[in-house]
Amino acid sequence: MMKLTLIQDQAIQALVAGAVGAETFDRVFAGIRFDEIESTMLYAFARNEDVASDIEDSFSPLIAAVASRVLNKQVDVVVVMPKVLQ
Template sequence: MVILTDEEDLAVQAKLNFILGAKTYDTYFQGFHCAELTDGVVTAYAKSEYMAGVISAEFSSELAVVVESITGERVTGVLVLPPPASRR
């Protein structure tokens, strides 16, 4: 398991902003946090259950490519969840 550092998380966010454009990024990725990479699966958190669903459906491939480029680890899947209860 690779837990992404704060710097890696910020790098993921910056690359997503660059790839998707500021308008799309600001619409869907506010409150987004990329947490870990376990057995090729990225676990990330969105600000709501709705946004988690949208990010999963629309932006999983971009997220996988970005995390792979930051960590150097192979990414085979993406899991975007609503925020954990402790972060709400």
């Protein structure tokens, strides 16, 4: 398991924001933290369960592609958990 650095986390956030637009990013991704990668799974924390589910359902392929580019490592699955489970 590899913990992401703050710079890697912020780089993923910035590229996702550029892809989805500022309004959507602020509404959906506010408070997200991309935390660690294990094998090809990227783990992230969102502000609550509903947002975590929405991000997983609607944005996983985009996040996986962006994270693969930033981390220079294949990401196939994005798991988003609510911060309360952190």
